Amino acid sequence: xxxxxxxxxxxxxxxxxxxxxxxxxxxxxxxxxxxxxxxxxxxxxxxxxxxxxxxxxxxxxxxxxxxxxxxxxxxxxxxxxxxxxxxxxxxxxxxxxxxxxxxxxxxxxxxxxxxxxxxxxxxxxxxxxxxxxxxxxxxxxxxxxxxxxxxxxxxxxxxxxxxxxxxx
Numbered sequence: 707x708x709x710x711x712x713x714x715x716x717x718x719x720x721x722x723x724x725x726x727x728x729x730x731x732x733x734x735x736x737x738x739x740x741x742x743x744x745x746x747x748x749x750x751x752x753x754x755x756x757x758x759x760x761x762x763x764x765x766x767x768x769x770x771x772x773x774x775x776x777x778x779x780x781x782x783x784x785x786x787x788x789x790x791x792x793x794x795x796x797x798x799x800x801x802x803x804x805x806x807x808x809x810x811x812x813x814x815x816x817x818x819x820x821x822x823x824x825x826x827x828x829x830x831x832x833x834x835x836x837x838x839x840x841x842x843x844x845x846x847x848x849x850x851x852x853x854x855x856x857x858x859x860x861x862x863x864x865x866x867x868x869x870x871x872x873x874x
Contacts (some may be wrong), residue, residue, distance in 0.1 A: 762784045762792035763801055765867040768838070772845070772873050773820055780845040781816040782873050783808070784853055785823070789836035798839060801827050802866075803858040806843045808851045816842035848874040 768785035774819075775781040784806060788798055806813045826837030855867045 727823040734870055741786045754843060760841060760865050761857065761864070762790070763857065763866060764789040764836070765802065767867050767869045769839075770851070770853075770873065773814040773818055773842075775842065775844060776819050778869050779816070780848075780873075781818055781842050781872075782813075782851060782872065783818065783820075783822050783840045783842045784871075785838065785840045787836060787838040788831075789833040790833055791794060795830050795832045797830050798826065798827050798837065801858055802855055804853065805857045805866065806851050806853050808846050809849055811846070813845065813851070816844040818842045818870055 723857055766787045770785070771783045773781055773783060784804070786798070786802075786804060788802060790796060790801070792801075809839065822840035822842060824839055824841070826839035827841065829837050831837055843851075850872050852870045852872050854865050856863050856865050
């Protein structure tokens, strides 16, 4: 049931995003030159990090926590922080696309019973403000994971933040 709710919410967010994309004016959107965002992590977390390019959004991958999903399968919660440097209010769900890979294959979203900071994902954020949130993914095994965040709608799929974490 929760997977169905997540799928419906994702569909609504994507539909709303596409609707907003078609309502743009004739003027190109101004982009802000941002300081590079670097990933950081605890001793067991980040092994590598890359600087983020200039974007309307500043993203940091904070770390990971291994737990179980509601079916008892191993899962990982990735913590993200972001700042909206665009000229319009938006949410991370509409602006950003996070992907987590293990053994080169993208992981599926997980539903965990523990409370994670997921409220910041759907929260509308005004320009200059930011939030933090966590998203859960089902693990395939105990090998390292790679997290990539890019803009949801982009012509070049530039990665804004990337980090590799150990989940063993």
